[in-house]
Amino acid sequence: LLAVPGLFFLRRQVRELASPVWIYIILQVYIISSYCYWWAGGCFGNRYFVESMPVLALPVAACLNRISTRPAKIITGSFMVVSLLFTCFLLKMYYTREIPFGGLDAQAFFDILWLRKQMVLDWGRQLFVP
DSSP states (O other): OTHHHHHHHHHHHOHHHHHHHHHHHHHHHHHHHHSTTTTOTTSSSOGGGGGGHHHHHHHHHHHHHHOOSHHHHHHHHHHHHHHHHHHHHHHHHHHTTSSOTTOOOHHHHHHHHHHHHHHHHHHHHHHHOO
16 A cells, blocks of 8 residues: 555656556556456465565655654554554464455455454453453
8 A cells, every 4th residue: 555655756756767667567457457367366365466566665665765754654654564464364364264265255354353353352351350
């Protein structure tokens, strides 16, 4: 998500890289969306974009470079840490087959999250209530 605004900041900061990055991203999205199996089968996430990560690191760096105030840095850093932890949580659920190979619909996904919330609340009650 930080790469999207970073694409616009990249143009101001490193002008000679902006056009090649834009062209690469547009072509990558077009080619992947043209695949017969654009959702990458039953893998976790969209594996077709993995090779785009080094290129997307440039706009992310431009976005992070643009952030100047301390509160904005704290919010951005917190967002990045929470996103990483949530991805690890989803990955664990995928590997333990709580998220099936074919994926989930929205209702099943929220049911799984609700079950986790209830487990944490019940654990907290047992821990803190004598």
